[in-house]
Amino acid sequence: MKVVIFCGGQGLRMREASEVAPKPMIPIGTRPVLWHVMKYYAHFGFTDFILCLGYRSEVIKQFFLSYNEALANDFVLSEGGARVHLLKTDIHNWNITCVDTGLGASIGERLRAVSHLLRDDEMFLANYGDTLTDANLPQMIETAKRAGSTASFLAVRPSYSFHVVSMQPDGLVTGIHDVARSEMWINGGYFVMRREVLDELRPGEDLVGAPFERLMARGELLAQRHEGFWAPMDTLKEKQQLESLHESGTAPWEVWDAHRRAQLQSLAAV
Numbered sequence: 001m002k003v004v005i006f007c008g009g010q011g012l013r014m015r016e017a018s019e020v021a022p023k024p025m026i027p028i029g030t031r032p033v034l035w036h037v038m039k040y041y042a043h044f045g046f047t048d049f050i051l052c053l054g055y056r057s058e059v060i061k062q063f064f065l066s067y068n069e070a071l072a073n074d075f076v077l078s079e080g081g082a083r084v085h086l087l088k089t090d091i092h093n094w095n096i097t098c099v100d101t102g103l104g105a106s107i108g109e110r111l112r113a114v115s116h117l118l119r120d121d122e123m124f125l126a127n128y129g130d131t132l133t134d135a136n137l138p139q140m141i142e143t144a145k146r147a148g149s150t151a152s153f154l155a156v157r158p159s160y161s162f163h164v165v166s167m168q169p170d171g172l173v174t175g176i177h178d179v180a181r182s183e184m185w186i187n188g189g190y191f192v193m194r195r196e197v198l199d200e201l202r203p204g205e206d207l208v209g210a211p212f213e214r215l216m217a218r219g220e221l222l223a224q225r226h227e228g229f230w231a232p233m234d235t236l237k238e239k240q241q242l243e244s245l246h247e248s249g250t251a252p253w254e255v256w257d258a259h260r261r262a263q264l265q266s267l268a269a270v
Contacts, residue, residue, distance in 0.1 A: 001048070001141075002121055003041045004114060006107050007034055007129035008054020022056040024129040025063065026239060029246045031072070032063065033233050034129050036253065038094065043256040044137045046125060047094045050117055052101040052110040061098055067091060106206040115198040128189035132242065132253035134229040135190060144192040149222035150215050151197050154188035156230040159238075185223065188230050229253060 007024040024034035038049060053060055067090075074087040097117065101110040111126070118124050123141070135154055144152035157179075164182045166175035187208060200211040215221040229252035233239050245251040 001046055002050055002118060002124045003038075003046050003048065004050045004052065004111065004118070004124060004126040005034070005037065005129045006052045006110050006126070007060060008052050008057070008101055008103070008105065008110060010055045021059045022054075023233070025056075025059050026233065028233075028239070028242050033132070033242075034060070035090075036132060037127055037129055039090070039256055040132070040253060041125065041127075041137070042091075042094060046137075049094060050097045050099060050114050052114055053098055054101055054103050054105060054110070057098070057100055064091075064096055064098075106204070108201050108205045108207040108209065108211060109203075111198070111207055112201045112203070115201070118195055118198060121195055123192065123194050126191040126193060130234070131189045131230065131232045132251075133188065133190060133226065133231075134252040134255055135188075135226045137190075140190070140224055141192050143224055144222060147222050148220075150194050150200075150220040151212065152192040152222040152224060154190040154230070155185040155223035155225050156188035157227070158184060158186055159231050185225065188226065189232075 005024075007022060009023065021032075024037075025032040027033070028036055041047070041049075051060060069086055069089050069092060070084050072090050076085040076087065077083070078085070097114075099114050099117075101113040105113070107128075123144075125137075125141075133154065133156075140152070140154065160179075162179050163176050164179050164184065165173060167173050197211065197215070200214055201207070202210065205211055212221055231238065231242060231253075233242060242251070246254070249257075251257075
């Protein structure tokens with residue numbers, strides 16, 4: 001099952017950082033958030049990636065072209081430097097297809113641009129490339145299969161804080177409460193889709209727009225609620241928060257490193 005990652009946008013809400021690199025390449029620790037997203041999928045065995053590129057595509061291409069497993073991981077050097085034994089690896093078994101899908105293209109247009117690479121797959125996964133979660137991916141896929149939905153996405157609580165206001169037509173307020181205690185859910189950017197969704201795409205349409213409206217009308221769109229960890233990286237403040245979790249060794253999205261996180265939690269409890 002292939003994983004399509006939309007990483008061609010300009011990331012205008014992080015203009016200070018995205019002027020140098022596309023937002024998916026902004027680092028958390030020593031690796032870009034895009035790597036963290038891909039590592040999440042790889043942990044569950046999905047290592048065939050299609051990157052839909054656009055803004056500063058050369059930065060993403062260069063990152064993977066020059067990726068050195070020895071520099072990124074621990075290793076044992078022997079025979080006077082002639083032999084390098086990696087103690088662990090990152091991307092050695094990843095298959096990465098890079099496709100330039102246009103500078104100003106919408107998500108729907110980017111998906112149309114790579115649709116020819118997905119026609120042989122019954123289902124595929126997709127992601128925005130800048131959001132992190134600890135959601136149970138195999139369970140998401142199984143739920144989508146059982147439901148028979150053409151498209152499914154992760155529904156999450158908003159990560160930002162604001163107050164939801166209830167009011168009468170004349171403006172009289174009848175309720176005000178934090179969004180965390182509301183019934184508001186948003187698109188979390190983790191998709192499970194059947195190839196039939198490709199037939200719903202029209203030129204110029206965004207994915208979460210007319211195509212999804214057509215699926216909704218036929219009862220073929222499923223939202224899967226997730227109460228666990230989910231976080232975007234849209235602002236510098238959010239980047240700092242994710243950095244802090246990563247540096248402390250308690251990053252919930254790093255499902256591939258659960259053993260290390262359990263050790264740190266045990267130490268903290270002593």
